[in-house]
Amino acid sequence: MSRPTLLIVDDNERLAQSLQQLLQLHGYNAEICSSGEDALQLVMDIKFDLVLLDLSMPDMNGFDVLTELATYSAPPPVIVISGTKTLNAAIEAMRLGAYDFLRKPYQPEELLHTIENAIEKSRLETQNRSIHARLEESENLYRYLVNSSPDIIYTLDDSGHFTFINHRVETLLGYRRESLIGKHYTEIIYSDDFDRASYAFNERRTGNRATRNIELRLKCKDLESDIRHFEINFITVVLNATGTYGGTHESGTPFSGTYGVARDISDRKKVEEVITRQAYHDTLTGLPNRALFKDRLNVALNHAKRNQQQLAIMFLDLDRFKWVNDTLGHFYGDELLKHVAQRLSGCLRAQDTLARMGGDEFTLLLHDLQQPEDASLVAAKIVDELKRPFLLDEREIFISSSIGIALYPDHGDTIETLIKSADIAMYHVKWRGKNGYQYYEASMNAMFHKKLSMENELRRAIEKKQIMLHYQPQVDVETRKIIGLEALARWHHPELGIISPTEFIPLAEETGLIFSLSEMLLGEACKQMQLWEAAGLLNFRLALNVSPQLVEEESFVSKTLSYIQSHHLKPEFFEIEITENLLVRDLENTVAKLKALGKHGIRIALDDFGTCYSSLSYLRQFPIHNIKIDKSFVGDINTHDESVPIITAISGIAKGFKLDLIAEGVETLQQMKTLHKMGCNIMQGYLFSKPLPAQNITTLLKRQANLFHKNGEPDDALITQH
Missing domain, CATH: 3.20.20.450 (EAL domain)
Structure with missing residues (x-):
C-alpha cells in the first residue's frame, strides 16, 4: 500500500519542518508550502490525502483557503492546526468544511489519531461515492431492463385485484403467475406495510393521473428470503384494449385501473444500510460513533428537560493502551478495543448508549438516573471489569481505565458542555494516578488549565534546554x-x-x-x-x-x-x-x-x-x-x-x-x-x-x-x- 501524502500549509518554517519529520516517522509522505495560494495550486496539481492548514498566513488566511477548497471537485480533508485559541475560530473552520480543529501546541498522539481518522473517513466517502456511482449505473440498467420486461409489471383492477402480472414474479418472489391473477395485491404485501400500501393505491380513486412511487416489502414464497424490497411505480390508467388482462369485462368497455412496475431494490437497500451504518458506527467495534452519540445525547437531553430527569455522561480513556499498540502492534491494539467494547456493553442497560469517540476513548450515556450515585455504581463496575486481564492470542494483557462523569443538569445542559465536563473529570483521574472515576467539579477547570499551562511550559523548557x-x-x-x-x-x-x-x-x-x-x-x-x-x-x-x-x-x-x-x-x-x-x-x-x-x-x-x-x-x-x-x-x-x-x-x-x-x-x-x-x-x-x-x-x-x-x-x- 502506498504511503498517504499530506500537505502542510504553514508560514512558520520551523514548525512545518518539525511536523513534516513527525509525519515521516509515522509512515506519511509530507509536502510543505508556506502560503494559501501555493497550497490551492498544489491541491489542483497533486492528489493529497490530507491537508494540515494553519489559519494565520500573510497572503491568504486559512479561512479563505477553506472557502476556495470547497469549490473544488472532491477536495482532500482538511485539519486546521492553529495557534488561534478562540472558540469562534474553531467553529468557523468547521463550518467551512474542516474535518477537525487542533490548537498549537498540539499533542502528537492526538494529531496522528486525528489524521488517521480523517484519512479513513475520506477513504470511506470515496468508497461510498463509488458505490453510489455503481448504483446509479445499475439504476440506468434497470430502466433498460424494465423496457425489456425484466421487472415485475402488473395491472390492478379498480378494486385492487391483479389482472395481469408478468413472469418475473416467479423468479423474484416465487409465486406462479397464474396463481396471482384475481388475487388482491395485499396478499403479497408484507404486513407492516399494509397501511402505506393501502393509502398509496387508494389515492388513484381521486382521478389524479400522476405517476406514484412507493417502496414496499413484498412477501416471498418458497425462497431463501422471506421478504424483498421493491420500488413500485404505478399510474391510474383507462384501458380498453382486448386481451391485455384477464377478467370478466365486456368488450369495448373502458377499464379504469392501475398500471405499475415493481423493481427489486433489495441489494440497494442492503448497500444503503451498510453506508448508513458506516456513517454512524465505528467500523472496528461496531459501536455508535461520535456523530450518533451526539445525536442520541441531543434526544436524551430534550427528553430529560421535558420530564425533569437526570442523565449522566461518562468519558472513558484506557490506561496503557499506547503501550499495547507500541509494544505488541496495532493488531493487538484493535483486538483489545473489540474486547473492551464487549465488556463495556455488558456493564450497561439496554437503553444506555456506549460509543467509541476514537482511539482508546469511549463515551457512555446513562438515561433516567434515579439518583446521581447510580452513575458511580456503573463506573465502579467498569473499572473492575477492565482491570481483569484480557486474553489475546494466549497472551494476558493488563490495562485499566480512567473515567470522568458529568451529570445533567448539575454539570451542564448542552451536548458540548457535558462532554467537556466529563473529559476534564477524566483527565483529573489521569493526573491523580489513573485507574478510577471522578465526578466533575467546577474547581477542576482551574486545575485543568493549570495543567495545560504547565504542559506548555514544560514543552518550552525541553526546547530551550x-x-x-x-x-x-x-x-x-x-x-x-x-x-x-x-x-x-x-x-x-x-x-x-x-x-x-x-x-x-x-x-x-x-x-x-x-x-x-x-x-x-x-x-x-x-x-x-x-x-x-x-x-x-x-x-x-x-x-x-x-x-x-x-x-x-x-x-x-x-x-x-x-x-x-x-x-x-x-x-x-x-x-x-x-x-x-x-x-x-x-x-x-x-x-x-x-x-x-x-x-x-x-x-x-x-x-x-x-x-x-x-x-x-x-x-x-x-x-x-x-x-x-x-x-x-x-x-x-x-x-x-x-x-x-x-x-x-x-x-x-x-x-x-x-x-x-x-x-x-x-x-x-x-x-x-x-x-x-x-x-x-x-x-x-x-x-x-x-x-x-x-x-x-x-x-x-x-x-x-x-x-x-x-x-x-x-x-x-x-x-x-x-
Whole structure:
C-alpha cells in the first residue's frame, strides 16, 4: 500500500519542518508550502490525502483557503492546526468544511489519531461515492431492463385485484403467475406495510393521473428470503384494449385501473444500510460513533428537560493502551478495543448508549438516573471489569481505565458542555494516578488549565534546554571513594527557580513529553561522561533513572545503546535504575530488554526497594545487579525500630542473591555507621553531597584521594553545603 501524502500549509518554517519529520516517522509522505495560494495550486496539481492548514498566513488566511477548497471537485480533508485559541475560530473552520480543529501546541498522539481518522473517513466517502456511482449505473440498467420486461409489471383492477402480472414474479418472489391473477395485491404485501400500501393505491380513486412511487416489502414464497424490497411505480390508467388482462369485462368497455412496475431494490437497500451504518458506527467495534452519540445525547437531553430527569455522561480513556499498540502492534491494539467494547456493553442497560469517540476513548450515556450515585455504581463496575486481564492470542494483557462523569443538569445542559465536563473529570483521574472515576467539579477547570499551562511550559523548557542534570555521588565508605553517580533532572525555571522532578516527570509521562525529555538528558549525560573520560576521571558508573514508558517502548534497547556508542563510551560505565512497579507491567518483554542491556555490560538497579511489591520471584527472574534501600527506611533507622528489621532483611536478600546494596538518603553520621554495621557499604545522600552540577562534581572527582578523615568521617570536600 502506498504511503498517504499530506500537505502542510504553514508560514512558520520551523514548525512545518518539525511536523513534516513527525509525519515521516509515522509512515506519511509530507509536502510543505508556506502560503494559501501555493497550497490551492498544489491541491489542483497533486492528489493529497490530507491537508494540515494553519489559519494565520500573510497572503491568504486559512479561512479563505477553506472557502476556495470547497469549490473544488472532491477536495482532500482538511485539519486546521492553529495557534488561534478562540472558540469562534474553531467553529468557523468547521463550518467551512474542516474535518477537525487542533490548537498549537498540539499533542502528537492526538494529531496522528486525528489524521488517521480523517484519512479513513475520506477513504470511506470515496468508497461510498463509488458505490453510489455503481448504483446509479445499475439504476440506468434497470430502466433498460424494465423496457425489456425484466421487472415485475402488473395491472390492478379498480378494486385492487391483479389482472395481469408478468413472469418475473416467479423468479423474484416465487409465486406462479397464474396463481396471482384475481388475487388482491395485499396478499403479497408484507404486513407492516399494509397501511402505506393501502393509502398509496387508494389515492388513484381521486382521478389524479400522476405517476406514484412507493417502496414496499413484498412477501416471498418458497425462497431463501422471506421478504424483498421493491420500488413500485404505478399510474391510474383507462384501458380498453382486448386481451391485455384477464377478467370478466365486456368488450369495448373502458377499464379504469392501475398500471405499475415493481423493481427489486433489495441489494440497494442492503448497500444503503451498510453506508448508513458506516456513517454512524465505528467500523472496528461496531459501536455508535461520535456523530450518533451526539445525536442520541441531543434526544436524551430534550427528553430529560421535558420530564425533569437526570442523565449522566461518562468519558472513558484506557490506561496503557499506547503501550499495547507500541509494544505488541496495532493488531493487538484493535483486538483489545473489540474486547473492551464487549465488556463495556455488558456493564450497561439496554437503553444506555456506549460509543467509541476514537482511539482508546469511549463515551457512555446513562438515561433516567434515579439518583446521581447510580452513575458511580456503573463506573465502579467498569473499572473492575477492565482491570481483569484480557486474553489475546494466549497472551494476558493488563490495562485499566480512567473515567470522568458529568451529570445533567448539575454539570451542564448542552451536548458540548457535558462532554467537556466529563473529559476534564477524566483527565483529573489521569493526573491523580489513573485507574478510577471522578465526578466533575467546577474547581477542576482551574486545575485543568493549570495543567495545560504547565504542559506548555514544560514543552518550552525541553526546547530551550532548561532541564539539566545534577549528579549525586554514591560513596563506598570502606574504600572511601566515589564509585558511582546518580543523574537527577532539575528544571531551571526562569521564574520559579529549580523545580524538582517529582513535579514535572509525572506530567511528562502523561503527555508523552517523557520521550523527548529523556533523549535530551541521555545526550547530555553522554557528553558529560565524554568530558570526564577525556580528563582521566571516568572510573565510576553513571546511574540513569528511566520511566516505565521508555522501557515499554519497542526501540528502548537500541536507542539506549545507540546514544552510548555514538559518544564512543563503554556501556559498562552505565547503570539503569528501574522501579518495582515496572516489574509487573509486562514481565516477558521487560526481562528480555533488561537482559539485552546486561549482555552489553549495562547494570540494572532496582530503585526504592521495599516500598512496592518486593517479590523475591522478580529478583530471581530479572537481571538485577543491585538494589537500593529507599530513603524512607534510612531516615527512620535511628528513630523507628521497625526500619531496622526491614533494612536487615533487605541486606540479607541482597547478600543471598549476590546483589550490591546501596542506601539512599543518608544524612547523618549515625545513619552511616548503623548502615555500615548492617552490611551496607555503598551510600548516597546529603551527608556526602547533595545533587550538584557537573562542574562541582568534577572538583570532587579530582579530590577522591582525600574524601575521608582518618577517623572515618567524610571530609568537607565531600560534604557540600545543604
